Amino acid sequence: MPIHLHPTRTALRRSALWALLASSALASAAPAPDVATAAQCAVGSYRMADGGSLDIGPGATAEQLRWRLPDGRTGQLQARGHRRWASTLGWTDRADGHTVQLPACGSTTIRFDGQRGQRIALVQTDTRFVSGGVTLAGRLTLPPGNGQVPIVVLVHGAEHDAALPTYSLQREFAAAGIGVFAYDKRGTGDSGGRYTQNYLTLANDAIHAARQARRLAGARAGRLGYQGGSQGGWVAPLAARIEPVDFVIVSFGLAVSPLDEDREAIAYDMARAGVSADDTAKAMEVADASAAIVGSGFTDGFTQMAAVKARYGHLPWFKAVRGNISGYLLATPEATVRVDGPRLLEGVPADYDPLPVLEHLDVPQLWLLAGQDRDAPPGQTLQRLARLQRDGRPIQTAVFPDADHGMYNFERDAAGERVSTRQPDGYLRLMQDFILARPLAASYGAAKLAAGPRSTPP
Incomplete structure (x- = not known):
């Protein structure tokens, strides 16, 4: 998420x-x-x-x-x-x-x-580098040999976990002949500083990570780019706009703001519950109240949210409202939200619109979206990306129709909850082909490629 x-x-x-x-x-x-x-x-x-x-x-x-x-x-x-x-x-x-x-x-x-x-005798080099006065822990993983290889820098989502011990893509990409640079997000693992969700700060960290990756790889460094998952889908394009790279991959990320994400997630909740268009419009009042609370810095908007609960809380569709930010606000007492909300969303530009960055980004991009994503529904993002494709931006998209957020297929347990079973066939292969500048196939597993003006990155 x-x-x-x-x-x-x-x-x-x-x-x-x-x-x-x-x-x-x-x-x-x-x-x-x-x-x-x-x-x-x-x-x-x-x-x-x-x-x-x-x-x-x-x-x-x-x-x-x-x-x-x-x-x-x-x-x-x-x-x-x-x-x-x-x-x-x-x-x-x-x-x-x-x-x-x-x-x-x-x-x-x-x-x-x-x-x-x-x-496989992967070549790993642990390192430290400085970004914005903070020392971050990173690792370059290269495939065996001495030849030049593309390098991909892995950009975090919103998770608090350290990347170095947990990101399997470090090895999976390297096993396919791709160099990988991973690093612990500031405030996690062996990296210093305070955890933040400020996109500009995180984009600068990614830029310094890319510089360190190129320096360490030396003569082996070929094309270099980013792969960002979830929140990294806001960060990686911003980093590429500030300091251009050769490619960007966004996995289960968004081309809309966090507040728009919340609205779209509620609409998805209503569609899954079979709710009418009229009641879906009423559910959007929850998103409006959430936006008021967040926009005030968690000091106002609570009366508005209480009024929405009073009007609709007894109706059958209301219990299906989950959203993203709204889910937290509905489930948490006001007193707790006033104290914890500013910390949980510290640094998050909730109304951040990534479109101006994407409109002026000439870096070839591959966007991989999950068709069953409850946390980041891809509908509006796909519409925006299609418009950018028509305008000549070098963007390609693929939707894995059965995947949830994180790009995981799932089954349901006895309580009806989703339990992940695997990642979709073709997901890793598509990213590898794009990074290696191979001609891309028309489909990868159940996903079909919606190509922009270029079929491969230069």
Whole structure:
């Protein structure tokens, strides 16, 4: 979710460690300390006997791991004996039948469902760099060899988690021949400073990260660009407008303001609930009240919100209103909002309109959107991007129709809540093709490419 204010399942997933899994029978076991050590030793990318790659990354706890395949399939691993680990489907607690035999510490051989793989000798360089007087922790990951490769800088969403231990794209891109620079957002992990959601500050951090990536990569640095997820979809284009790069990828981000995002999320809630157009218009009064509260710095607008609740709170459709900012305001007592709201939205330009930046951005862009995104519905964003395409901006879009925010396909549990199962087929491959400047296919999995004036970045 671009602004993390209420604990949806998406927010829990992106906050790293899935508290829901931690409370399950699978995660509640207390393995021996050597299990955690084995897990740490196994983290890496592996070239399998069939030529494909397998990523092993940290799991929900120090004693768990997560495997990922390039087609988006994934599962969480739990120790089941000497170096043998069993898997559960996606972020569910349901066994999926996959088994992994991990390498011993110091070894390079892995087996996934009996197929042998060898660890890829990725070249990683940890570093520190300064942005706006704050020292940030970063890491450059390069594929093996000495040849020139494109470099992608990973730009954060709104999560408070550190990127360096959790971003699997560091290894997944590098395994495909792409250099990757990741860094802990200010105020997270090993980076200094205070956490912020100020887009200009974060864009400057991204610019300094790109400079550091190019410096460290040296002669190996080819084309360089950004990949920004969620809130990073506001930050990465802004950074590219200030200091041009060779490409920008936006994943499940928006071309509208945070307040417009809230309105569109409420409209999505109403559509899913089968609410009439008349009642949907009434639901927008919630968004109006939310905008008044946020616009006042959480000092005014509460009477307006109370009046909306009094008028409509008893009606069946009202309980379906979730929104983004509005969901937090509806669920939280006024006294708490007055105290916590300014901190939660500190630095966020809630009425920030990214369109002026995008109208003047000549950097080739790839926008990847999730068709079932509850937190950042893509409708208005797609309309704006289509208009920019017609005006000649170098923008391409693809919608993965079955994915929710974070680009995750899902199933529903017994309570009707969404539980992520995998990333959609084609998502990683499309990003890799774009970064590597390969000709793009017409479709990737269930997503069809809506091409702008250029089919590949220069």
